[in-house]
Amino acid sequence: MIIEYTGRHTTITQNLKTQAEEGIARIGKVTNRCTHVHVTLTEDKYRKHAELTMQCRGESLVARCESTTMEQALHDALIKLETQAVRHKEKNATVRDHTPKPADVVATDQLDIAAA
Template structure:
């Protein structure tokens, strides 16, 4: 997943960057095929906001949050994106149940055409 982070009106610290990357990599538990994520962090007086845009297939999912703490804003925005990813994955399962079961069957099906070798 490509992650692009933009910080407005403040300098991005390495700890904040690591936190964002860890949180966004955790989203792959809910949806495996995330193409990219754009994170925009903004500071205006006492308000610190985080906006996360995640691209999956032909869908763009956005989560925004504001608070007095940047880490809290990021966590709230990630939670919003997580909720939307779960909802989107559920819709995909409803529309295409055969494809998902076929993929699961392909992964779990044992290989039966293995030749035994006598020694």
């Protein structure tokens, strides 16, 4: 997985990179086929913003958070992204598990019931 960092009006420390990589690794276990993550950290007066964009299976998961410390903003954004990933996975599993049966399988099931 490719991780890109962008710091606007701030420097990205090794501590922030480590925190982001650990969180993204945890989210990567939930999702499949995520190819690209973009982490944007912005400082504006006393507000710190963290934005994470993750590309998965043609869809884009985005989380934005604001806090007074950069670590807390990044932590909140990672939690939001993880909940989105879990919701996305459950939605895909529901659609996959509730696909209609082919006509020939339905017909043989009905013959078995009628014969019994």
